[in-house]
Amino acid sequence: MNLKYMYSLLAVIVLFLLAYLGVEAAGLELLFGIVIPYVAVVAFIAGVVYRVMGWARSAVPFPIPSTCGQQKSLPWIKPNKFDNPFTPGAVVVRMILEVCCFRSLFRNTRNSIQEGSKLAFQLEIWLWLGALAFHYAFLTVIVRHLRLFTEPVPAMIKMVETVDSFFRLEVLSDVVRIGVPGIYISGLVLLAAVTFLFIRRIVIPHVKYISLPADFFPLFLIFGIAFTGILMRYFSKVNIRAAKELALGLVSFHPTIPQGIGPVFYVHLFFVCILLAYFPFSKLMHMGGVFLSPTRNLPCNTRAVRHVNPWNYPVEVHTYEEYEEEFREKMIEAGLPVEKE
């Protein structure tokens, strides 16, 4: 059976124990609070640069955009400007649609055989919606975390935070007490989306079949990050002032370990560090790769503007002269014109 996700789950549990026990039992706050974060950030930046430059080093010999709409041809035929972009400006729009709205994923359909003999195509919007929710929630979470990394906090970040905590939810029973601080929608959406992405990987048979441990690991890791984050905010609260002192210390290169931040915080931080360091060496690099995809980022004006191949080397061809040499007699006999009688 497919137990690939067990490896990943196990890995994340081990990471959790490492950080939790490392801080709680071994008192390695210095390692988990300062050394690892710096290492992770350096690994992330160096890794991303290495990978992107690796792609940049490879040539783009041919313009191979996928054309997903009517080409620009005759003046009275309406071209599909953004699915078949003719100008660089239109390519930018296509890329924005792709990167910000997941345009291609929006086309998704689900195919099935109905009534024994009919192929049916249903709009399949859930992956698009789930992916969109996941990415935007994650982005919001990152942006609002900047309040812990900046002093004074820029107005923009305050605004994001205000919008994010717009909804009020209050549960004040004896067991669960939520209400203050306000609920961040992004955190809940992130947790829900990551759960959805995990569930579809184990429930949809063909997606389960193609999934690798490397597909589950980031899901569990991000789940762990969101979960510990929510835990710290609503349930097992940490001293936010101390957390900010640590964060600011890191980014201002005056690292300190303030007293009294719980181990959950270090687990949270450690998960984030693992994600950062893991990022460049994994499929998560699709974040950078999506910008470089030659089927999307090239204009579809391939007959109007010549694309240059940097390694366009001369090849062996069969020339007309060689051709005529072989068939001259027959050509003359058939009345075909020849160069040499």
Add this chain to the structure above:
Amino acid sequence: MSDFPKPDELLSNIDRTPPQTDWMDTPVNIRKGMYCYAANPKSVAYTHLPFPHQWNPMDEDWKLPENWKEILHEGFKVRLERFRSFKLFMDICVRCGACADKCHFFIGTGDPKNMPVLRAELLRSIYRNDFTAAGKILGRLAGARPLTVEVLKELWYYFFQCTECRRCSIFCPYGIDTAEITMMARELFNLIGLNIDWIATPVANCYRTGNHLGIQPHAFKDMLDFFVDDLEEITGVRVEPNFNKKGADILFITPSGDVFADPGTYTCMGYLLLFHYLKEVYGLDVTWSTYASEGGNFGSFTSHEMMKRLNSKMYAEAKRLGVKWILGGECGHMWRVINQYMDTMNGPADFLEEPVSPITGTKFENAKSTKMVHLSEFTADLIKHGKLNLDPSRNDNLILTYHDSCNPSRGMGMFDEPRYVIQSVANNFYEMPPNTIREQTFCCGSGSGLNAGENMELRLTGGLPRANAVKHVHDKYGVNMLATICAIDRAALPTLMDYWVPGVGVTGVTEMVANALILPGERERTTNLRGEPLPGMEDE
């Protein structure tokens, strides 16, 4: 095909449940009917490609060169550097599964290794093993596996079950194009002499005689002359095509399949009639070439280098003949090559003029560098300007639908031009369902050199989604004719229709144009180009 299951049996046999074993633990089962015969070593040798040898996919021993692993590793490495697309597509897939049920071969066979994502993973697993740190350290946990003979066979089997139609690529959030990956895989196979014959022999033919079918110049002229006789019988007008004519206005290049086999031949007759009309009425001088007598390019199913070697003839011949620009006939992958590769490979075509229709004065701005115009663009422009005398009622016995061919759709974006032409020359036209046309069109199942006879099961299962959509409009509107602008479609779809939707014929768009076109001085036609009675003429 006698031992072949009936359509409904085949349909009910499609099982999309993935096997119990992981794909890496499911060995390849090379099955008769699903693969094409190995390349004839003579053909491989003729074009000086490496390791021509006699081998059989069913044999245990494929007689590989001793250092085949090393050759493939080096070849892989070079291609990662030469093609960013390849490197990127090896790296960034997240296996979201959006592409999975977009492939006609997966829909038709249910074989999970026909899901585009898994087809690519077959190769990615090797990439990870050989070129990534994670793969080297974590091995299988990171989705890596070493290249073995078994794995090579699996790669070969499945990359010759992809028609490079690019349908998956439009659904991929990162634009990962399996066609590109398949092209690379096939380049790699060619480094160790593992092509299929249905590709290798047409390539050798094309290299030598100028066309895939190996038609020599005199025979080429003979075949067209044969059509000239037929056309005279039908229309009473004798058309006179030019061959290799220096100083003609336009060089016309179309796939040789249209010269050779029904129903493409009727399309070819259509070209002849159209050019005769333009010559008589507007004095346009179009020439055919026997040297560049192939529009298609099976080299593109071999390697980029072979693609370039075959494609070079187009510009070379246009230059030799001193024409103004080139007009291209109805063909699928030919237009992928022309639209996205030709200018880069063999250009710049500075010896040609920017294409302008001498009849309407329309400048084909979109083709100003490549200097090659598609016949549908050209004809649509003529019709729009009222330059053709047409009687669409001659096509009234036909109820048409239009099959967008993969390459002009997703490698060019030509959708409205042929539709405009069809609707101008015929009165009964119905579209297939939206998820099966335009950029979402389904392949005929026989593209990219897979239209052989021995892989019929593959072709028919792969053609299911297309045929099923045709069946829908056949049942609903009585559609009896499927129009296309691709020669492989014209060769492959009749078989597909006979199997899945009997009663639907296949035609080229220009055949429809020629049926409706009223030539100056023609006698009243009683039959169409196929010799079938025109509507209202059934009793004569």
Add this chain to the structure above:
Amino acid sequence: MSDKKIFLMKDKNIFLIKDKKYIIAGLVFFIALFTFPFWYNSGKAAPGPELKLTDKAKEAKECVMPTAYMRAEHMQLLDIWRQSVVRNSDNIYVNPSGKAFTMSLSNTCLDCHSNKAEFCDKCHDYASVRPYCFDCHIDKPKEIK
């Protein structure tokens, strides 16, 4: 041409890639964005604010609950107080050590911590928290005595 020859061409630096500058620009932009906190604070350490206790608070030694609990949970305690007062009309709070307090932000909390700007706001501002308590409860209203 063999793969090897093309390799040689590459060595001769024929691999000129014109879009490299865009890619590098994109990378620089991304790194600048990612490292925003590093350059925004421009290396200045910003330790958490020192809280000033009023004499009255100092004298009391302990708040309604232990200091550590108050630091982390004061907002929740206030929320519970509010519910108790507004919905259950119960305005007496008895802490675990048996001491009773009137549940009132204005009259109990702010009575000791009358230096809102120095006590509440400093920390709230530092952590970028904007509680809506003070939308209504302005500093210790004088008229209610």
